[in-house]
Amino acid sequence: xxxxxxxxxxxxxxxxxxxxxxxxxxxxxxxxxxxxxxxxxxxxxxxxxxxxxxxxxxxxxxxxxxxxxxxxxxxxxxxxxxxxxxxxxxxxxxxxxxxxxxxxxxxxxxxxxxxxxxxxxxxxxxxxxxxxxxxxxxxxxxxxxxxxxxxxxxxxxxxxxxxxxxxxxxxxxxxxxxxxxxxxxxxxxxxxxxxxxxxxxxxxxxxxxxxxxxxxxxxxxxxxxxxxxxxxxxxxxxxxxxxxxxxxxxxxxxxxxxxxxxxxxxxxxxxxxxxxxxxxxxxxxxxxxxxxxxxxxxxxxxxxxxxxxxxxxxxxxxxxxxxxxxxxxxxxxxxxxxxxxxxxxxxxxxxxxxxxxxxxxxxxxxxxxxxxxxxxxxxxxxxxxxxxxxxxxxxxxxxxxxxxxxxxxxxxxxxxxxxxxxxxxxxxxxxxxxxxxxxxxxxxxxxxxxxxxxxxxxxxxxxxxxxxxxxxxxxxxxx
Amino acid sequence: xxxxxxxxxxxxxxxxxxxxxxxxxxxxxxxxxxxxxxxxxxxxxxxxxxxxxxxxxxxxxxxxxxxxxxxx
Numbered sequence: 001x002x003x004x005x006x007x008x009x010x011x012x013x014x015x016x017x018x019x020x021x022x023x024x025x026x027x028x029x030x031x032x033x034x035x036x037x038x039x040x041x042x043x044x045x046x047x048x049x050x051x052x053x054x055x056x057x058x059x060x061x062x063x064x065x066x067x068x069x070x071x072x073x074x075x076x077x078x079x080x081x082x083x084x085x086x087x088x089x090x091x092x093x094x095x096x097x098x099x100x101x102x103x104x105x106x107x108x109x110x111x112x113x114x115x116x117x118x119x120x121x122x123x124x125x126x127x128x129x130x131x132x133x134x135x136x137x138x139x140x141x142x143x144x145x146x147x148x149x150x151x152x153x154x155x156x157x158x159x160x161x162x163x164x165x166x167x168x169x170x171x172x173x174x175x176x177x178x179x180x181x182x183x184x185x186x187x188x189x190x191x192x193x194x195x196x197x198x199x200x201x202x203x204x205x206x207x208x209x210x211x212x213x214x215x216x217x218x219x220x221x222x223x224x225x226x227x228x229x230x231x232x233x234x235x236x237x238x239x240x241x242x243x244x245x246x247x248x249x250x251x252x253x254x255x256x257x258x259x260x261x262x263x264x265x266x267x268x269x270x271x272x273x274x275x276x277x278x279x280x281x282x283x284x285x286x287x288x289x290x291x292x293x294x295x296x297x298x299x300x301x302x303x304x305x306x307x308x309x310x311x312x313x314x315x316x317x318x319x320x321x322x323x324x325x326x327x328x329x330x331x332x333x334x335x336x337x338x339x340x341x342x343x344x345x346x347x348x349x350x351x352x353x354x355x356x357x358x359x360x361x362x363x364x365x366x367x368x369x370x371x372x373x374x375x376x377x378x379x380x381x382x383x384x385x386x387x388x389x390x391x392x393x394x395x396x397x398x399x400x401x402x403x404x405x406x407x408x409x410x411x412x413x414x415x416x417x418x419x420x421x422x423x424x425x426x427x428x429x430x431x432x433x434x435x436x437x438x439x440x441x442x443x444x445x446x447x448x449x450x451x452x453x454x455x456x457x458x459x460x461x462x463x464x465x466x467x468x469x470x471x472x473x474x475x476x477x478x479x
Numbered sequence: 480x481x482x483x484x485x486x487x488x489x490x491x492x493x494x495x496x497x498x499x500x501x502x503x504x505x506x507x508x509x510x511x512x513x514x515x516x517x518x519x520x521x522x523x524x525x526x527x528x529x530x531x532x533x534x535x536x537x538x539x540x541x542x543x544x545x546x547x548x549x550x551x
Contacts, residue, residue: 248496251513261511306510318501382538
C-alpha cells in the first residue's frame with residue numbers, strides 16, 4: 001500500500017514539475033501610450049506640481065518598512081502653507097520610489113491611500129511574516145509546488161502577500177484610484193543588472209499589461225532577497241503589441257561610438273534589449289531591487305537629471321511647472337558590529353562573502369546620495385552664477401549691464417532620514433545592529449516608527465523647508 | 480547638465496525628442512548627448528527639426544539652436 005502511495009506522490013511531483021509556467025503578467029493587446037500606470041496619467045487633484053515631493057524607501061525588511069511607515073506618519077502630521085491653504089505634506093507627495101522592505105508600505109499606500117494608517121501595522125508591520133513564510137515553505141502541501149522548476153519560494157511568498165497583506169489588490173486597482181503619488185516599486189533585472197521599475201513604461205517594452213499584475217507579486221519581486229528568496233519569473237511578449245520606442249532611444253544608442261553620456265546610452269540599450277522582438281528574452285527573472293540600488297534613488301535621480309525618462313522632472317522644470325523640489329531619502333541601512341578586527345584569525349568564508357556582497361552595495365548607496373546632493377546643488381549653483389554675473393556687470397554701470405537669461409529657478413531640498421544621523425552613539429549603534437528580517441519584536445517596530453519621525457524633524461533641510469512653507473510637524477495633537 | 484537656448488522670433492513651444500520642454504528664447508536644461516529639436520503649433524518655421532549633439536555647454540554659454548520663419 002505504502003509503495004503505491006509513494007508511486008502516486010512520485011507521479012504527482014512529476015506532473016507538477018512538468019506543468020507549464022503560468023505567468024503573473026498578462027500580455028498587452030495593443031501599445032497605448034495614453035493608458036496604464038504612468039505619472040502623467042494620474043489625477044493630480046489638489047496636489048500641485050509647483051511643489052514636487054519625491055520620497056524614496058530603502059530596502060531592509062521590516063526594519064525598512066517600519067522606518068518608512070514612521071516617515072509617512074510624520075508627513076501626514078506635517079502641515080504646510082501652499083497655494084493659499086494649509087495642507088498635509090503627505091498630500092503633496094508626488095512620487096514614491098521603493099526597494100524591497102520599503103516596497104510594502106509604498107505598495108500599500110498606492111492601493112489604499114490613508115487607510116494604510118488603520119490597516120498596515122496589523123497586516124504587515126507587527127505580523128510574524130518571516131515565520132509564516134518559513135512555515136509555508138516547510139509545509140508538505142507546498143513541496144509539490146516548489147518542486148516545479150518554474151515555481152520558487154518567492155512565488156509562494158507572493159501568494160501569501162496577496163492573501164494576507166494586499167487582499168488580492170492589483171495595479172488595475174491602483175489605476176482605478178487615479179491618485180498621486182506615483183508609486184514605483186523597483187526590482188532588479190538579473191540579466192541586465194539594471195533596475196526594473198513596476199510602471200507601465202517598463203512593461204510596454206515586454207508588451208505586458210501591468211494592470212493585470214498583483215501588488216503582491218511586485219512587492220515579492222522587489223524584496224526577493226538573494227539566497228533566502230528566489231527570483232520571480234515574468235513573461236516577455238515583446239513584439240506582439242506594436243510598441244514604438246521613444247525618439248530619444250535611437251539617438252542615445254547612436255551615441256555609443258562617440259562615448260558621449262554612456263549612462264543614457266546604456267539606458268537606451270537596455271530598453272532595446274528587453275523590447276527585442278522574438279522576443280530575444282522570452283522570460284525575465286527579477287530579484288531584489290536592492291541588488292541594483294538599495295535606496296531606490298537612481299530612478300528619481302535620472303528623472304531629475306534627464307529629459308529622457310518616463311516621468312522627467314527636468315522636463316517639468318523646463319516647462320516651469322516646478323518651483324520647489326523636495327527629495328526625501330529614507331534609508332534603513334545598518335552597520336552591524338563585528339569582532340573581526342579583535343583577533344588575528346583569517347576571516348571565514350561566510351564573513352568574507354557577506355562583506356563582498358554588502359560593502360559594494362553600501363558604497364554605491366553612499367555615492368548615490370552624494371550624487372543627489374551634487375545634482376541638486378548644481379541647480380542652485382547655475383542660478384547663483386547667472387545672478388552673480390548680472391549683478392557684477394550692472395555694478396560696472398548701466399552701459400555694461402547684462403541681462404543673461406537663466407534657466408527656471410527651482411528651490412531644492414534634499415532631505416535624509418538615516419540611522420547615521422542619530423546623535424546618541426549608543427542609540428545609533430542599537431539601530432545599526434538591527435537585523436534584516438520580515439519579523440521584528442513589537443517594541444522594535446515602535447522604536448523604528450518613532451525614530452523615523454524624529455530623524456525627519458531633525459533634518460536641517462526639512463527644517464528649512466518648514467520655515468519656507470510656514471510648516472510644522474505636530475507633536476501629539478499640537479502643531 | 481547641459482544648457483540650450485532654442486531661438487525663434489516669437490514665443491513658441493519647444494519639443495526636445497518629441498516631448499514638450501518649455502519655450503523658445505529661454506535657457507533649457509538637457510542631458511548630454513544627441514537630441515532632436517522642433518517647435519510646436521504652426522509649421523511656419525524652418526528647418527522642420529534640428530538634430531544636434533549637445534555637450535560642453537555652460538549656463539553662461541548655452542548652445543543656441545536657431546529656427547527661422549519659413550517664407551510663405
